[in-house]
Amino acid sequence: MHFGLCNFISLVCAISKLYLCRYVDVILQLIDKAGDFVSDDIWYRVVQFVTNNEDLQPYAAAKAREYLDKPAIHETMVKVFFFYQLKLLYYEELQGY
Numbered sequence: 287m288h289f290g291l292c293n294f295i296s297l298v299c300a301i302s303k304l305y306l307c308r309y310v311d312v313i314l315q316l317i318d319k320a321g322d323f324v325s326d327d328i329w330y331r332v333v334q335f336v337t338n339n340e341d342l343q344p345y346a347a348a349k350a351r352e353y354l355d356k357p358a359i360h361e362t363m364v365k366v367f368f369f370y371q372l373k374l375l376y377y378e379e380l381q382g383y
Contacts, residue, residue, distance in 0.1 A: 310346045321360025334367050
C-alpha cells in the first residue's frame with residue numbers, strides 16, 4: 287500500500303511539472319505574439335511563479351533565451367529574460383557553482 291502511494295505521488299509531481307512548463311511556454315508565447323497587450327500583471331505573475339519554483343528556473347531561462355534569438359522581440363520579453371537570468375545566476379551562486 288505504501289509503495290503504491292509513493293508511486294502515485296511521484297506521478298502527480300511529474301504531471302504537475304509538465305503543466306508548470308506548459309504554463310511558462312504559453313505565457314512566453316503570449317508575450318511574443320501580443321507583447322503590447324500583455325499587462326505588467328501577467329509577466330510579473332509568471333516571474334513570481336518561476337521564482338517560487340526553483341526546479342523550473344533553468345527551463346524558463348532557456349525558453350526565454352530562445353525568444354531572445356529572434357530578430358525582433360518585445361521589450362517585455364527582454365525584461366522577463368533578464369529577470370530569469372539574474373535569478374538563475376543568484377541561484378547558482380548560492381549552490382556554489
